[in-house]
Structure formats: structure tokens, C-alpha cells
Amino acid sequence: MKITWFAIDCNLYTHPKMLKLSATLKTDVDTLVGKLGRLWAWAKLSGNEDGNIGQLPAQEIADIMRWKKSSKALLAALTDCGFLDASGSGNFLHGWAELNGDFTKKKRKDNDRKKKAFSMENPDKLSGNSTEIPRKIYGHSEEIPGTQYSTVQEKETSPDGDVKKDPAVAAVMSAYMDRINPNVSEQLVAEMLGFIQVMGQECCLRAIQIAQDERKTQWSYVRGILRSKQAQGVRCLADWDAIEAQREKKKQGESDGYEYL
Numbered sequence: 001m002k003i004t005w006f007a008i009d010c011n012l013y014t015h016p017k018m019l020k021l022s023a024t025l026k027t028d029v030d031t032l033v034g035k036l037g038r039l040w041a042w043a044k045l046s047g048n049e050d051g052n053i054g055q056l057p058a059q060e061i062a063d064i065m066r067w068k069k070s071s072k073a074l075l076a077a078l079t080d081c082g083f084l085d086a087s088g089s090g091n092f093l094h095g096w097a098e099l100n101g102d103f104t105k106k107k108r109k110d111n112d113r114k115k116k117a118f119s120m121e122n123p124d125k126l127s128g129n130s131t132e133i134p135r136k137i138y139g140h141s142e143e144i145p146g147t148q149y150s151t152v153q154e155k156e157t158s159p160d161g162d163v164k165k166d167p168a169v170a171a172v173m174s175a176y177m178d179r180i181n182p183n184v185s186e187q188l189v190a191e192m193l194g195f196i197q198v199m200g201q202e203c204c205l206r207a208i209q210i211a212q213d214e215r216k217t218q219w220s221y222v223r224g225i226l227r228s229k230q231a232q233g234v235r236c237l238a239d240w241d242a243i244e245a246q247r248e249k250k251k252q253g254e255s256d257g258y259e260y261l
Contacts, residue, residue, distance in 0.1 A: 046227040059247070168200070
């Protein structure tokens with residue numbers, strides 16, 4: 001089994017900002033380290049390189065950390081104590097790029113280099129050697145240069161099952177380009193393919209719709225939604241609906257005066 005790991009500072013347990021967080025949230029250090037570990041593990045498994053978690057809502061962060069108390073108090077404490085850095089583009093995991101992101105980036109580049117070398121040595125074993133992907137797969141006619149996706153017709157399904165040629169990909173990317181931003185990069189397409197493979201077309205379309213409703217035009221916002229849902233175990237739209245229903249039930253219980261621990 002492949003082991004995925006992330007680095008933490010060994011001084012974390014006695015660091016002043018951890019002690020401050022413990023006092024602020026009235027929770028012992030060991031518990032908080034475990035809950036922060038969930039947040040960091042989510043970032044690592046998401047392939048996060050720069051620590052940017054965008055405008056991830058406080059409740060989403062609380063769900064990832066399995067924090068049952070006030071999500072707003074949690075977000076405020078994480079920011080005030082230096083575990084999250086706020087910026088105009090959203091929140092960043094403090095120190096993530098230096099401690100974990102650089103290694104993740106180096107590993108990704110190394111994998112890309114090996115894949116490129118393999119494709120050059122074995123051109124007949126890899127599909128998608130074209131350097132252009134037509135926009136018409138997303139409902140347009142012109143082409144997007146500089147990507148590594150093979151040319152296919154709109155809504156064409158590849159006989160070899162290549163997910164890059166699946167109609168679901170066409171539908172999701174068409175929605176993204178029409179509703180969010182017509183400019184897409186190769187990395188964006190690759191990341192979206194990963195989400196489609198894990199959670200399916202409908203979840204990706206819902207994330208795009210949420211971003212449109214919130215008038216967010218950054219890929220980081222859509223990606224943040226999908227990363228959060230993936231970390232919560234969402235694999236289809238029914239899972240997403242079940243989580244939302246549970247959240248509404250919890251809110252209703254709190255309004256009725258019940259305490260959820």
C-alpha cells in the first residue's frame with residue numbers, strides 16, 4: 001500500500017501559538033494537534049502545493065477537522081493564532097508551502113518528467129500525444145494550445161475508455177468555461193478530470209453552480225469546494241445531499257436547544 005505523509009514541526013506541541021490556540025478554544029493540545037492533522041492530511045491528499053484553501057467556508061473547515069463546536073470561533077482562532085494566513089484571495093495554511101508544498105511540487109514535476117520521458121520512448125503506449133485540445137469538446141469550435149489532451153469530436157467516447165474523451169468531461173468543462181471562466185490551463189483540466197473520476201459529473205457541476213451563484217470566477221474556489229467534499233467522503237451527488245441533510249438536521253437541533261458533542 002502506498003504511504004502518503006506530511007511533515008509537521010516537532011515543536012508544535014509546545015509552541016506558543018499552539019498553547020494560545022488551546023487556551024482560546026478551551027481544548028487540550030493533543031486533541032487540537034489531531035484535528036489540525038486532519039486539515040493538513042486533507043491538504044496533502046488534495047495535492048495542495050501552496051497552502052491556498054481559497055474561500056473555504058468556516059463550516060467546511062470544521063467538518064474536515066471534525067470540530068463539533070462553533071465553526072466561526074474555530075476559523076477566528078486558527079487565524080488569530082497563526083495557523084491560517086488570511087489574504088485577499090482566501091486563506092492559506094501557514095507554512096505549508098515551505099514545509100510540505102515544495103516537496104509535493106517537486107514530486108509532481110518529477111512525475112511529469114518521467115511521464116514525458118516514457119511517452120517519448122513509448123509513443124505507441126500512450127494516447128493523448130496531440131499538443132492541442134479542441135474547444136469544441138466543451139461546446140466551442142476553436143482550440144486551446146499547449147495542453148496534452150488528444151483531439152476528439154464533441155461528446156465522443158473513446159473506444160479505449162480514455163476519460164479525457166468522455167462526454168461527462170465535455171459537459172463539466174463546458175459548464176465551467178461558460179459560467180465561471182473561459183480561460184483554462186492544462187493543470188486546471190487535469191485537476192478537474194481527477195474530481196470527475198472520484199466524484200462524478202454531477203458533483204462537479206454542482207460546485208460550478210455554487211461558484212456561479214457566489215459570483216466567484218476563480219478555479220481555486222471551485223477546487224476548494226470539491227476538495228472539501230472529497231475529504232468528507234463524497235463520491236456521488238447522493239453523498240453530498242446526505243451531508244447537507246445531516247447539517248440541516250444539526251442546525252435544526254441546535255435551534256431547538258439541543259447540544260451536539
